Amino acid sequence: MFLKILKLSLRDSLKHPLFTILMMIGVVVSIFSMTTIVAIGDGTKMEIVKVLQGFGFGGDVMMVAAGGGRLFRHRPSNVKTLTLADAEALRQFPFVVDVAPRQGIRRYPIHYMGRSFKTRILGVTPSYLKVGKYAIDMGQALNQRDLRDHLKVCLLGKTVAKELFPKDMAAALGQFIQIGKFFFRVKGILAEKGQLGRFDMDDRILIPLTTCSTLFIRDTYIHAISVKLTDAKNIATYQKLVKAFLRKRHHLLPTQPDDFRVVTSLDVVRIVNQSSRELTRLLVRIMIISLLVSGIIITNVMLAAISERRVEIGIKRALGASRRAILIQFLFEAIWLSLLGSLIGVGAGVLVAYFLRNMIPVSLSLHPLYLAVGFGFLVGTVSGAFPAYRAGQVDPIRAILGGRR
Amino acid sequence: MMPVISLNQVEKRYVSGSVITEVLKGVTFSVLPGELVSIMGPSGAGKSTLLYILGCLAYPSAGQYKLDGVDVGTLPDVALSRLRNEKLGFVFQSFHLIPQYTALENVLLPTVYSKGSRKEKKQLTDRAKELLDLVGLSERYHYLPGELSGGQRQRVAIARALMNNPEVILADEPTGNLDSRQSVEIVALLRELNERGRTIILVTHDPEVGRQARRLITIRDGVIQSDEPCS
Numbered sequence: 001m002f003l004k005i006l007k008l009s010l011r012d013s014l015k016h017p018l019f020t021i022l023m024m025i026g027v028v029v030s031i032f033s034m035t036t037i038v039a040i041g042d043g044t045k046m047e048i049v050k051v052l053q054g055f056g057f058g059g060d061v062m063m064v065a066a067g068g069g070r071l072f073r074h075r076p077s078n079v080k081t082l083t084l085a086d087a088e089a090l091r092q093f094p095f096v097v098d099v100a101p102r103q104g105i106r107r108y109p110i111h112y113m114g115r116s117f118k119t120r121i122l123g124v125t126p127s128y129l130k131v132g133k134y135a136i137d138m139g140q141a142l143n144q145r146d147l148r149d150h151l152k153v154c155l156l157g158k159t160v161a162k163e164l165f166p167k168d169m170a171a172a173l174g175q176f177i178q179i180g181k182f183f184f185r186v187k188g189i190l191a192e193k194g195q196l197g198r199f200d201m202d203d204r205i206l207i208p209l210t211t212c213s214t215l216f217i218r219d220t221y222i223h224a225i226s227v228k229l230t231d232a233k234n235i236a237t238y239q240k241l242v243k244a245f246l247r248k249r250h251h252l253l254p255t256q257p258d259d260f261r262v263v264t265s266l267d268v269v270r271i272v273n274q275s276s277r278e279l280t281r282l283l284v285r286i287m288i289i290s291l292l293v294s295g296i297i298i299t300n301v302m303l304a305a306i307s308e309r310r311v312e313i314g315i316k317r318a319l320g321a322s323r324r325a326i327l328i329q330f331l332f333e334a335i336w337l338s339l340l341g342s343l344i345g346v347g348a349g350v351l352v353a354y355f356l357r358n359m360i361p362v363s364l365s366l367h368p369l370y371l372a373v374g375f376g377f378l379v380g381t382v383s384g385a386f387p388a389y390r391a392g393q394v395d396p397i398r399a400i401l402g403g404r405r
Numbered sequence: 406m407m408p409v410i411s412l413n414q415v416e417k418r419y420v421s422g423s424v425i426t427e428v429l430k431g432v433t434f435s436v437l438p439g440e441l442v443s444i445m446g447p448s449g450a451g452k453s454t455l456l457y458i459l460g461c462l463a464y465p466s467a468g469q470y471k472l473d474g475v476d477v478g479t480l481p482d483v484a485l486s487r488l489r490n491e492k493l494g495f496v497f498q499s500f501h502l503i504p505q506y507t508a509l510e511n512v513l514l515p516t517v518y519s520k521g522s523r524k525e526k527k528q529l530t531d532r533a534k535e536l537l538d539l540v541g542l543s544e545r546y547h548y549l550p551g552e553l554s555g556g557q558r559q560r561v562a563i564a565r566a567l568m569n570n571p572e573v574i575l576a577d578e579p580t581g582n583l584d585s586r587q588s589v590e591i592v593a594l595l596r597e598l599n600e601r602g603r604t605i606i607l608v609t610h611d612p613e614v615g616r617q618a619r620r621l622i623t624i625r626d627g628v629i630q631s632d633e634p635c636s
Binding site for chain 1: 453457460462463482483485486487489491495497499501503505506514515516518520565569
């Protein structure tokens with residue numbers, strides 16, 4: 001009998017399409033907006049992780065930066081704490097695959113045949129290309145000889161190459177470009193890495209670290225070391241070991257703060273999560289509000305539907321429906337409509353996210369689906385309970401006699 | 406023969422605020438299986454109230470009502486509903502078909518609330534069609550009530566009342582909304598059903614219709630005024 005009543009309630013709600021649509025609409029809208037927000041939020045998070053990986057800052061890389069303090073602060077250019085020896089010493093750890101120390105100068109003027117441009121100059125070792133996942137498009141990579149002999153050779157990023165050699169990039173190879181007041185031979189052109197966020201990964205020139213030290217920085221202190229690790233799993237442990245090791249090397253007393261920072265992608269993700277927690281909190285608020293609103297809509301529409309369907313209830317009671325049977329029918333109607341509304345909302349949200357995928361980062365997961373099912377069930381039950389009870393209490397005689405009494 | 410319906414000093418009062426309306430003031434009678442009984446009386450005499458007590462939609466305020474040997478006054482809602490479903494069939498003045506259901510679906514509605522699994526669906530549908538054939542609507546299975554005439558609607562309602570093979574059919578002014586030709590047809594149909602052994606109780610204020618029964622109970626001011634066989 002229970003199943004038959006459930007089936008009847010499905011059929012009945014299809015026979016009252018207006019009420020059905022009105023009841024669902026609140027749930028559809030709230031689940032739809034929630035799905036979209038979740039998809040965009042997740043998408044943004046994933047985009048950030050992707051950006052980090054593009055940086056050569058995946059889960060198996062940590063970065064040691066000169067200077068202590070907060071993880072991401074404006075980099076001080078004259079911090080003199082980190083040395084090339086520090087970088088080499090890190091190789092003694094079994095979990096360190098490679099180290100890539102570097103120095104950098106931002107927005108340094110370069111010239112070629114009357115063309116001028118400002119770009120980032122990075123003084124690096126050959127390891128940097130491997131750790132940072134750079135590929136050579138044309139020409140050759142930097143090698144140990146370049147480093148040992150402080151050679152004035154350089155690798156151009158695609159943006160720089162296009163800027164200085166707009167007609168034919170390949171013509172750049174072997175040419176001498178002017179960095180500051182020094183002439184460098186173009187040894188190779190880096191493969192395109194693309195735009196990551198607003199940051200152009202191709203707007204840079206790589207030169208040997210030693211050359212950079214002597215000509216531009218005029219000091220051997222380095223700015224950062226990228227450390228490639230054997231695995232990403234134990235990165236937190238590795239981070240601690242490296243920290244302790246460097247503190248010891250720098251003869252820091254327990255009371256002194258670190259004069260370097262060890263940053264892993266976990267730290268970045270944590271910061272991203274912090275901002276996404278704000279989003280989650282907002283989402284929870286929206287959820288509670290839409291839960292209330294959809295619930296109120298369902299309750300009211302159902303009450304209206306029940307007064308509209310009083311005669312029908314009376315007839316059913318006369319034909320043998322108990323109060324409980326009527327209650328079950330209407331409660332089930334509320335639950336299944338709310339569930340259906342949620343599913344439609346998820347569907348619409350997924351569809352919109354799908355169409356938006358080329359404009360903004362979106363990510364689709366099963367979470368909104370679970371959320372929607374739970375939400376639909378909860379809203380349906382809570383907001384359907386009172387109207388369903390009222391439906392069960394309809395006096396069959398009054399309903400049947402209608403105007404006659 | 407054991408009576409299918411027996412009332413003993415049944416009273417019904419409606420209380421609204423401090424006003425107590427006594428509608429039935431001690432009604433006693435019984436109906437044997439196979440009878441065709443008319444209950445007549447002027448408006449406000451308590452006919453409908455009596456019918457809805459007979460129909461287990463209202464409890465008597467005092468007195469005893471036994472339906473097929475079961476004392477109805479002591480039953481909880483679920484058991485009472487089952488009793489309605491299994492033992493009683495209703496025919497109403499304004500037909501009370503569910504407008505969104507087809508004729509067939511309306512006839513099948515009582516089976517939703519009966520015991521039994523859905524496996525019998527085919528059998529049930531066949532039975533509903535047979536009943537529609539019986540009331541002369543073999544071509545109208547899938548019509549909505551709005552597409553049927555008043556007489557046809559009442560026929561659907563009668564088929565629905567018969568669906569669960571009840572002991573008693575209760576008809577509340579079944580011809581009240583019909584023209585005279587259709588009234589004659591519906592009364593003839595009810596008589597035919599009675600001749601096949603169905604117990605029928607008919608509430609009406611139309612003497613034409615009332616006289617068609619084999620027994621006429623006249624009720625006035627909540628008491629039985631006369632209870633006599635008619636020719």
